[in-house]
Amino acid sequence: MPARLFLSSGDLMADRRYEFARDLQLKGDLAAAADLLEQAVELAPNFASAWFTLGKIRRQLGERKAAVAAFHRARAADPDDHHGATLHLMQLGAEEISAMPSAYVKALFDHYAPRFEVALVGDLGYRGPALLFKAVLLVHAAAKKPAYFSRAIDLGCGTGLAAFAFAKNVDRFIGIDLSPRMIEKARATALYAQLEVDDLLQGLRGRPETSAELILAADAMVYVADLAPVLVEAQRVLTAGGLFAFTTETHDGDGVIIGEGLRYAHGAEYVRVCVARAGLKLAHLDNSSARNEENVPAPGLVVVAIKA
Numbered sequence: 005m006p007a008r009l010f011l012s013s014g015d016l017m018a019d020r021r022y023e024f025a026r027d028l029q030l031k032g033d034l035a036a037a038a039d040l041l042e043q044a045v046e047l048a049p050n051f052a053s054a055w056f057t058l059g060k061i062r063r064q065l066g067e068r069k070a071a072v073a074a075f076h077r078a079r080a081a082d083p084d085d086h087h088g089a090t091l092h093l094m095q096l097g098a099e100e101i102s103a104m105p106s107a108y109v110k111a112l113f114d115h116y117a118p119r120f121e122v123a124l125v126g127d128l129g130y131r132g133p134a135l136l137f138k139a140v141l142l143v144h145a146a147a148k149k150p151a152y153f154s155r156a157i158d159l160g161c162g163t164g165l166a167a168f169a170f171a172k173n174v175d176r177f178i179g180i181d182l183s184p185r186m187i188e189k190a191r192a193t194a195l196y197a198q199l200e201v202d203d204l205l206q207g208l209r210g211r212p213e214t215s216a217e218l219i220l221a222a223d224a225m226v227y228v229a230d231l232a233p234v235l236v237e238a239q240r241v242l243t244a245g246g247l248f249a250f251t252t253e254t255h256d257g258d259g260v261i262i263g264e265g266l267r268y269a270h271g272a273e274y275v276r277v278c279v280a281r282a283g284l285k286l287a288h289l290d291n292s293s294a295r296n297e298e299n300v301p302a303p304g305l306v307v308v309a310i311k312a
């Protein structure tokens with residue numbers, strides 16, 4: 005994943021201490037790195053990057069209470085939470101599961117964009133778009149319908165890998181993504197008739213009723229805690245017989261958790277309930293992994309919901 009985000013404190017001495025601390029952290033001297041970070045935040049009490057790094061180091065040292073306190077300070081210093089302190093607080097059980105800060109997602113993928121495809125497809129064996137394509141073909145074959153869609157929306161479109169997989173089966177693609185740099189990459193593919201920098205739920209809310217035959221979300225719902233409002237909007241935007249096809253990561257229990265990789269995992273039963281409550285019909289739910297984590301397939305679901 006991308007190199008660590010750095011937001012200067014505006015105090016040269018504090019920034020220097022932070023840099024030394026990072027060197028020590030990389031060399032494995034966590035206690036010395038924590039000492040230097042404590043000095044940095046004494047000099048610059050609103051130094052979000054230092055508080056965040058301190059939180060991570062306290063976590064590595066097994067000092068949960070101090071880690072929680074540092075992550076709280078990181079977020080207080082930067083309420084938009086570019087570093088994603090909220091995700092660590094959720095992982096530590098210090099907070100309920102809630103939405104991912106959009107500033108964090110944007111910073112993450114803006115940074116990731118130049119090497120996204122090499123890292124995800126090459127290093128992590130990413131196969132989300134191919135899985136969605138296969139699932140959509142299966143659903144349409146079972147209904148004896150040609151898998152052709154005049155209007156489609158790609159939620160969390162990234163660099164355009166899903167549009168590429170569906171290019172021959174879709175006439176007009178709209179792509180929506182929070183990250184301007186990912187959108188730039190998507191624009192360069194010329195696969196999209198329209199691209200919007202927006203949150204995927206807000207973007208869907210801006211679409212007219214019954215205006216798409218297909219909605220895709222390939223490896224994007226893993227950044228969305230609550231699937232329910234997205235499914236409700238998808239139901240509104242789809243035409244009768246239209247499909248919403250998405251991948252997500254999953255876990256054996258129920259509900260939504262945040263995994264080690266700082267992405268959400270949705271239980272299969274939770275997905276079933278959200279689909280039904282949105283007034284959609286589950287046409288396909290398959291245990292298939294869209295990417296590897298530590299060289300092992302991350303447990304995942306491929307879901308196709310249909311508007312009856």
Ligand SMILES: C[S@@+](CC[C@H](N)C(=O)[O-])C[C@H]1O[C@@H](n2cnc3c(N)ncnc32)[C@H](O)[C@@H]1O
Pocket residue numbers: 109110113132133159160161162163164165166180181182183186202203204205221222223224227228
């Ligand atoms: C792992 S990438 C997948 C990109 C693409 N769908 C693919 O299959 O290659 C996840 C993308 O979702 C976007 N994303 C995450 N949360 C989002 C949100 N709430 N609204 C819009 N885009 C979001 C990210 O910016 C990123 O480009």
